[in-house]
Amino acid sequence: MRTQVAIVGAGPAGLILAHLLHASGIEAVVIERxxxxxxxxxxRAGVLEQGTVDCLTKLGLDERLRREGLRHSGTHLSSDGEDFRIDLEAASGGSCVTVYGQQEVTHDLFEAAEARGLTILFEADEVRLHDIETDRPAVTCRTPAGEHRLDCDFVVGCDGFHGVCRAAIPADILRHFERVYPFGWLGILTERPPVAEELVYASHERGFALASMRSLMRSRYYIQCDMDQRLEDWPDERIWDELALRLGPSLGERLQRGPSFEKSIAPLRSYVAEPMRFGRLFLAGDAAHIVPPTGAKGLNLAVSDVSMLGEALAEYYAERSVAGIDAYSTRALARVWKAERFSWWFTSLTHRFPQTGAFERRMQVAELDYLRTSPRAQAAFAENYVGLPLI
Structure with a gap:
């Protein structure tokens, strides 16, 4: 089989890139394990930056998003139960975020891929990359239909943190930057209305909490917990009690308790791989970087990666110019590191670390108070939260 671009991974990054290339008349095949x-x-995540919404709109993939997504012009922060709101739209100069679950985005992408005739090879095992340092790379794999060899011009790794693509870059070329956080997020989904109309990020002396939602009748809640905790240690009633405490008396009284239908504990890490290109291989999304979910940047960073790469590949095929693809890694990493900084800062501000003593907690409270009272601090927060422009 021959195509112009082989995309490994059918998550949002891989699928959006496939749609971007299709819109530019570029052939692509997606390989999914x-x-x-x-x-x-x-x-996964549920907060879409303005740029992500704009990208989906440009691709004609926003019909259900516009109908069912929840547009948020602000967000709330809580410091030991004292709540305040940041007007994102006013502070950022007009941008907002939209709450629309990654599952819904993925469903829309698959539906449109089927309607547009995009090729996706599912259940691909034994995926191998070949000759990526040459101008004739290839990808081989095995599916239930048999063995496949995909000859192509470029390979794009959208196969996540544990995928095969990043591992194909020689160890003496690839640099790793990582911070593993000493706690996780215990999350639950419940068929109950959200406690607030917008997201609430709570910083409490007992640890972080987040009140989020997937719809007007489905809520998503998180609390910070130690990584040695087990789900069995957290029956629903204990989670509700802890949420009520960390969110504070006003919001705690408004919590509508109910049974959870999904419960998990996720680790937190910050990670970046450099460079994001080697030969004819490009990395995008979680294959190249991970952010703690505090800043809601994971999915959005993946979209910005493939938006830049889609532009670069379109330029290459239309003009035979390599300027865009040569600049991709540097350009993408400039935005990645800014998002990493914001996610690290927001995590450090709102979570309790093992070294958080009385002094460190006072510093968190002071910074939250500064954010509450300073329009300039709120503008900086909003600019990062709604998403920095592509560079």
């Missing part, structure tokens, strides 16, 4: 049902069923 799992089934479509498995990929669609993964519970």
């Amino acid at each position: 799992q089934t479509r049902a498995y990929v669609e069923g993964r519970v």
Whole structure:
């Protein structure tokens, strides 16, 4: 089989890139290790930056998003139960965020891919990259239909943190930057209305909490917990009690408790791989970087990566110019590191670390108070939260 671009990974990054290339008349084949049902069923982020919404709109993939997504012009922060709101739209100069689950985005992308005739090879095992340092790379894999060899011009690794693509870059070329956080997020989904109309990020002396939502009738809640905790240690009633305490008396009284239908503990890490290009291989999304979910940047960074790469590949095929693809890694990493900084800062501000003593907690409270009272601090927060422009 021959194509122009081979995309490894059918998560949002890989699928959006496939749609971007299709819109530019560029052939692409997507290779995915799992089934479509498995990929669609993964519970992930739900806050879309303005740029992500704009990208989906440009691709004609925003019909259900516009109908069902929840547009948020602000967000709330809480410091030991004292709540304040940041007007994102006013502070950023007009941008907002939209709450629309990654599962819904993925479903829309798959539906449109099927309607547009995009090629996706599911259940691809034994994926191997070949000759990526030459101008004739290839990808081989095995699916239930048999063995495949995909000859191409470029390979794009959108296969996540544990995928094969990043590992194909020689160890003496690739640099790793990582911070593993000493806690995780215990998250639950429940069929109950959200406690507030907008997201609430709570910094409490007992640890972080987040009140989020997936719809007007489905809520997503998180609390910071130690990584040695087990789900069995956290029955629903204990989670509700802890949420009520960390969110504070006003919001705690408004919590509508109910049974959870999904419960998990996720680790937190900051990670960046450099460079994001080697030969004819490009990395995008979680294959190149991970952010703690505090800043809601994971999915959005993936979209900015493939938006830049889609532009560069379109330029290459239209003009035979390599300027865009040569600049991709540097350009993408400039935005990645800014998002990493914001996510690290926001995590450090709102979570309790093992070294957080009385002094460190006072510093967190002071910075939250500065954010509450300073329009300039709120403008900086809003600019990062709604998403920095592509560079």
